[in-house]
Amino acid sequence: MASTRDRIGLRVLVGLALGLAVSLAATWSRAADDRNPLAGDPKAAKAGEYQFRINCALCHGLGARGGGRGPDLTGAQKKHTHSDAEMFQVISNGIAGTAMPANGTNGQGVGMTDEEIWQIIAYIRSQEVKAAAQPSGNAAHGKELFFGDGNCSMCHMVAGKGGRVGPELTSVGGSRTREAIIESVRDPSRRLAWGLSEATKEFPQEYESVTVVTADGKKIKGVTLNEDSFSVQIMNMNEQIFLLQKDQLRSFQKSRESVMPKYDADTLSDKELEDILAFLIGVGAK
Amino acid sequence: MSGRECLNRRGRGERTRRARRAPLLLMMCFACVALADLAAAQVTFDRLLHSAKEPQNWMTYSGDYSGRRFSALDQVNTTNAPALTAKWVYQTAATGKLETSPLVVDGILYATAQDNRAFALDARTGRPIWMYQHPLPGDIRPCCGRVNRGLAILGDKVFLGTLDAHVIALDAKTGNVVWDVVAADYRTGHSFTVAPVAVKDLVVIGVSGGEYGVRGFIDAYDAATGKRRWRFYTVPGPGEPGNESWEGESWKVGGAPAWNTGTYDASTNQIFWPTGNPAPSNRGEGRAGDNLYSNTLLALNADTGKLNWFFQFTKHDEHDWDATQVPVIIDTASDAGGKHLIVQANRNGFFYVIDRSSGKLISADPYGRTTWSDAKDAEGRPIANQNASPTVEGHTVCPGALGTTNFMAPAYDPQTGLFYVTARDQCDTFSTAPQAYEAGHAYYGSAYFPSEEAKPYRGFLKAIDPATGQVKWKFEHTSPTWSGVLSTAGGLVFTGDAEGNFIAMDAATGKPLWHFQMGGAVYAAPMAFAVDGKEYVAIAAGSAIYTFGLP
Numbered sequence: 001m002a003s004t005r006d007r008i009g010l011r012v013l014v015g016l017a018l019g020l021a022v023s024l025a026a027t028w029s030r031a032a033d034d035r036n037p038l039a040g041d042p043k044a045a046k047a048g049e050y051q052f053r054i055n056c057a058l059c060h061g062l063g064a065r066g067g068g069r070g071p072d073l074t075g076a077q078k079k080h081t082h083s084d085a086e087m088f089q090v091i092s093n094g095i096a097g098t099a100m101p102a103n104g105t106n107g108q109g110v111g112m113t114d115e116e117i118w119q120i121i122a123y124i125r126s127q128e129v130k131a132a133a134q135p136s137g138n139a140a141h142g143k144e145l146f147f148g149d150g151n152c153s154m155c156h157m158v159a160g161k162g163g164r165v166g167p168e169l170t171s172v173g174g175s176r177t178r179e180a181i182i183e184s185v186r187d188p189s190r191r192l193a194w195g196l197s198e199a200t201k202e203f204p205q206e207y208e209s210v211t212v213v214t215a216d217g218k219k220i221k222g223v224t225l226n227e228d229s230f231s232v233q234i235m236n237m238n239e240q241i242f243l244l245q246k247d248q249l250r251s252f253q254k255s256r257e258s259v260m261p262k263y264d265a266d267t268l269s270d271k272e273l274e275d276i277l278a279f280l281i282g283v284g285a286k
Numbered sequence: 287m288s289g290r291e292c293l294n295r296r297g298r299g300e301r302t303r304r305a306r307r308a309p310l311l312l313m314m315c316f317a318c319v320a321l322a323d324l325a326a327a328q329v330t331f332d333r334l335l336h337s338a339k340e341p342q343n344w345m346t347y348s349g350d351y352s353g354r355r356f357s358a359l360d361q362v363n364t365t366n367a368p369a370l371t372a373k374w375v376y377q378t379a380a381t382g383k384l385e386t387s388p389l390v391v392d393g394i395l396y397a398t399a400q401d402n403r404a405f406a407l408d409a410r411t412g413r414p415i416w417m418y419q420h421p422l423p424g425d426i427r428p429c430c431g432r433v434n435r436g437l438a439i440l441g442d443k444v445f446l447g448t449l450d451a452h453v454i455a456l457d458a459k460t461g462n463v464v465w466d467v468v469a470a471d472y473r474t475g476h477s478f479t480v481a482p483v484a485v486k487d488l489v490v491i492g493v494s495g496g497e498y499g500v501r502g503f504i505d506a507y508d509a510a511t512g513k514r515r516w517r518f519y520t521v522p523g524p525g526e527p528g529n530e531s532w533e534g535e536s537w538k539v540g541g542a543p544a545w546n547t548g549t550y551d552a553s554t555n556q557i558f559w560p561t562g563n564p565a566p567s568n569r570g571e572g573r574a575g576d577n578l579y580s581n582t583l584l585a586l587n588a589d590t591g592k593l594n595w596f597f598q599f600t601k602h603d604e605h606d607w608d609a610t611q612v613p614v615i616i617d618t619a620s621d622a623g624g625k626h627l628i629v630q631a632n633r634n635g636f637f638y639v640i641d642r643s644s645g646k647l648i649s650a651d652p653y654g655r656t657t658w659s660d661a662k663d664a665e666g667r668p669i670a671n672q673n674a675s676p677t678v679e680g681h682t683v684c685p686g687a688l689g690t691t692n693f694m695a696p697a698y699d700p701q702t703g704l705f706y707v708t709a710r711d712q713c714d715t716f717s718t719a720p721q722a723y724e725a726g727h728a729y730y731g732s733a734y735f736p737s738e739e740a741k742p743y744r745g746f747l748k749a750i751d752p753a754t755g756q757v758k759w760k761f762e763h764t765s766p767t768w769s770g771v772l773s774t775a776g777g778l779v780f781t782g783d784a785e786g787n788f789i790a791m792d793a794a795t796g797k798p799l800w801h802f803q804m805g806g807a808v809y810a811a812p813m814a815f816a817v818d819g820k821e822y823v824a825i826a827a828g829s830a831i832y833t834f835g836l837p
Contacts, residue, residue: 050719053733062735111428113727228785229764230801 036084038118039125048123051116059099064127069099071175074127077285079171084121091117135178135278137271142279145272152276155237155260158283164239165223166260167207173284178277185273188260209259210234213250220244223259329391329439329458331486335552341775342816344390347436347481348695349813352615353549355697356773357814361821362836363776367790367799369836373822374412376831378403383431383809384826387481387695387770389439390815395824396458397831398434398481402448404456410817412833416461420448427475427726429497433809435547435693436481438489440509445489447478453491453507465512469493474725475500481547485557485588488515492544492559496608499539499565499729504548504557504584506591516591520544520561520579528578536573539723541565542580546610546693549628551642556594557586558615558628558642562608568676568687569604569718569731576601581609583630585645595645599667600634604675605658605716606687606734607634614698614705615642616752629752631696631707633689634658636668637750651755653748654690655711658683676716682737686714695770695811697779702793704749704758706779710766712736712743747771747781749796759796770811772823780823782808788825788832804832 038044052064059070066072071079080095081087091112094102103112112120146152153162156169172181183190192207210232211221222236232252234242237259246252263273329345337343337350341358348355362370378384378399388397395409402420407413426432426449437444443455443464450472455464469491470476475498482491488506496502502520507513520542522528529537541564548559564573564580581600586593599609611630618625628642635656639648647666659668674683688710696707714734721731736743745766749758769782779793784807790800806828814823824833 050721050733053717053719053735054730057733057735116728227764228787228803229783229789229798230787 034083034085036088036118036121036125038115038122039084041122042126044119044122045126046123047116048119048121048126051112051120052123055103055112056120064124066176066180072177072180073124074129074177075174076128077174079175084118084125087121087124088114088117091120135274135281137274137276137278139275139278139282141272142275142277145268145276146279150263150268150272150276158280165235165237169280171284173277173279173281175284178281181277181280182273185263185268185276187262188258189256189262192256192258207258209255209257211251211253211255212244214244215248215250217250221259224254328441331440331484334440334484342390343392344388344813344815345439346389346483347387347438347547348549348612351483351485351550351552353547353612353698354614354616354700354773355612355695355771355811355813356699356775358775359814359816359821360775360777361816362774362778362790362814362823364778364792364799366836367776367778370790370800370802370823370834371837372802373833373835375833376405376407376412376414378405378829378831380829383433383768384806384829384831385431385433385435385479385693385809386826386831387436387811387813388824388826388831389437389444390813390817390824391439391458393817394458395815395831396437396439396444397826398436398446399826399829400432400434402434402446404437404444404446404461406444406458406461407831409815409822409833410820412831416459418456418461418463420446420450420452420454422448422450423472426450426472426477427495427498428477428479429475429494429728433479434481435479435810438482438484440484440487440489443509445482445484445491445509447480447482447491449477449479451476451478451493453478453482453489453505453512455489455509455512467507467512467514469505469514470500470503474498475727475729478545480545483547483550483557484509485550488588490548490557490559490588492546492548492561494543494545496541496543496545496562496565496567497728497730498726499541499723500543501538501540502542502544502561502580504544504559504586504591506588518584518586518591518593520582520584522578531575531578533572533574539565539729540573540577540580541567541729542577542582543608544610545608547612549613549615550588551615551626554594554643555588556642557584557588558613559584559586560610560613560630562610563603563606566721566723566729566731567603567606568716568734569721570602570675571718571720571731573602577603581607581634583609583613583628583640583645585642597638597640597645597647599630599632599636599638601667601669603634604732605634605683605685605714606730607632607685607689608692609633610693611691612695614696616698616700616705618753622753627752629698629705631691631705631709631750633685633692634668635685635690637705637707637752637755639752639755649755653707653750653755653757654709654746655684655713656690657713658685676718676732676734678718680715680717682713682715684713685710686712686736687716687734688712688714692768694768697771697773698752699773699779699793701775701777702749702773703751703753704773704793705752706747706749706771706773706781706793708767708769708771708781709746709748709760710743711746712766745784747779747791747796749779749793761791761796761798767808769808769825772812772814774814774823776821780812780814780825782810782812782825782827784808786827788812788827788834790823802832802834804828804830806830 810826
């Protein structure tokens with residue numbers, strides 16, 4: 001037994017020595033660091049801000065507060081990453097099945113070095129709001145409104161229940177700022193998400209509204225699911241999907257005016273909006 | 287025996303025994319199609335020079351030395367284009383952007399893919415003859431994707447520039463390395479993405495690395511041996527004319543890369559090569575002056591690399607407006623003055639017409655949305671407005687950093703007299719951020735991001751009349767594309783889009799006549815060739831090369 005243990009010990013030692021050599025060889029070893037080697041370094045965070053603006057702000061917005069497309073990163077809770085190492089992996093490799101591309105593939109800027117990625121992580125950490133204000137609304141009432149009189153669920157789905165015409169909102173409370181959600185309700189057309197840059201074209205849904213008249217005179221109004229120079233896919237308000245060839249249409253009109261109505265204070269009071277927020281934030285945090 | 291088998295047998299022949307075996311091989315190939323016999327022929331400089339005599343071949347990046355990307359083939363034309371159909375697809379097994387523009391010589395297609403793959407295919411079937419991949423170190427610094435735009439061919443070799451700044455000659459028959467030279471240190475940000483140009487017995491190539499503060503250069507290598515014959519530094523050193531256009535020591539990291547393919551004029555033995563941005567790209571502070579020869583068209587003696595004349599498009603650039611777009615050689619008819627011109631649709635949004643004998647500017651007209659220049663200097667060159675510079679708070683300028691156009695290869699059709707270029711309307715907010723040079727690190731000096739108020743970004747194919755500088759027609763894409771353009775004697779222009787379509791349009795009007803959904807975004811330029819009397823059009827999209835022809 002002892003000799004076996006010794007052998008294991010030896011192997012561990014050799015392994016450690018090799019491991020050390022490897023980490024020494026690579027200045028910024030990916031696997032070895034669970035924690036950002038630049039954590040808490042204000043100079044690194046400043047450099048990271050600069051990298052962030054070039055490489056990330058397009059989707060995640062200035063100050064990492066979320067853009068038309070990418071989530072707000074200032075929350076302490078993130079959907080895909082918790083540790084620095086996970087964040088490093090996500091920035092390096094992207095997130096499969098989402099529009100988050102791998103480092104260096106977004107067509108903006110250069111592929112970042114490991115050091116630059118750590119700088120970005122230092123920056124994102126410096127922007128995090130440690131204790132987010134707790135929503136003051138009544139989540140239970142917000143849920144009732146969402147699925148009832150507010151008519152939200154006619155187009156939006158939360159936790160598998162609701163409509164398909166608008167964005168799925170299960171995680172919106174965790175990935176967008178309060179302000180962004182309020183604005184999206186009060187003035188939905190103001191920041192309607194723009195089309196994606198080329199590298200992430202495989203996720204084309206844009207929520208632009210579109211009205212077409214087919215050759216036989218039928219009018220279809222809805223949101224674009226996808227579009228190119230010759231074809232368009234439309235989902236109408238009844239969730240019917242139309243796959244159309246543009247040259248066979250009598251007319252084709254796109255608009256940046258969202259199909260979602262503006263919910264002003266007469267339609268939805270501030271108190272009611274707070275309740276819906278409380279509901280969405282509660283679901284999104286899960 | 288098929289032509290391809292025959293070729294393979296030839297490919298295995300050893301050099302030293304080739305002469306002895308030749309008669310036997312010729313006999314073996316007697317039954318082969320003409321393509322195999324042609325494949326034995328060397329691609330001499332004379333053939334490259336007179337490429338118009340063999341329109342079935344596409345022997346340089348732009349199809350000929352003039353940069354016109356025009357095919358004299360007319361079998362596919364405005365009448366039958368709607369019948370075009372896919373002929374074959376070759377999957378490269380690479381990921382990321384595919385920017386290659388294939389060559390075709392005597393029935394063999396040569397192209398490149400990401401991570402410095404190169405390959406030769408039977409141009410009729412897409413079946414591979416050989417494949418090569420240059421081993422790359424793990425820490426290369428490709429600024430903008432692990433891309434390559436293509437090969438040059440001369441004699442029995444094809445030439446490849448690599449992402450770790452090697453220049454490599456491959457045996458065109460086997461893909462074996464004949465020579466491999468290191469042009470510069472990749473760890474300081476040097477790389478090659480450009481398709482080289484073979485001129486006389488030289489391979490001419492320009493370096494990338496403007497994002498890393500390299501000192502740019504254009505090199506010429508002996509095609510036979512790989513020995514460097516000349517180097518032209520695009521940033522002059524101390525004591526050289528132009529060095530005074532740099533503040534202090536800034537010239538050392540001045541950028542001015544040369545990452546797109548130039549053109550050649552045999553009558554004056556001049557190579558025209560365009561250069562890119564000064565470094566840092568978006569911050570002029572610390573490099574006061576014009577920053578020669580950044581964003582410049584250089585006219586170099588092909589034998590010596592000596593500078594004959596230059597024209598700087600954007601002086602002291604602060605917006606990353608590389609002037610690396612293919613400079614296209616155009617001669618006007620004698621009844622139109624018989625002018626020897628060189629024209630460029632520049633990233634800064636202006637279309638320039640220059641007398642290529644003297645380098646004098648003839649005209650500069652905007653062909654897209656520009657806000658940076660309201661005035662011209664005494665030579666007629668658009669000059670930047672006082673307030674065009676990036677600021678700390680951010681300042682919006684059109685075009686944005688990606689430019690009105692970029693690396694997308696343009697085309698010129700001598701039949702319509704129109705110049706075709708992919709254009710983008712996008713404005714960016716440029717903000718300065720002091721950044722010290724650090725070897726091998728990105729060196730921008732500012733951040734830029736798309737301006738909200740300038741959305742949506744719009745993408746076009748525009749047909750410009752070089753005689754007037756006016757846009758004669760434009761086709762609007764669903765979104766901006768990175769595709770290049772091909773024009774053909776069939777009265778067609780071909781281009782691709784970001785949504786994966788390959789499109790044939792009427793060259794006179796821009797009306798789409800045919801399209802094919804390739805399932806991957808286009809970052810490459812189309813080209814045309816013929817084998818066995820049949821015309822094909824090829825383009826790279828997604829991770830594959832697609833070829834189309836008539837049924």
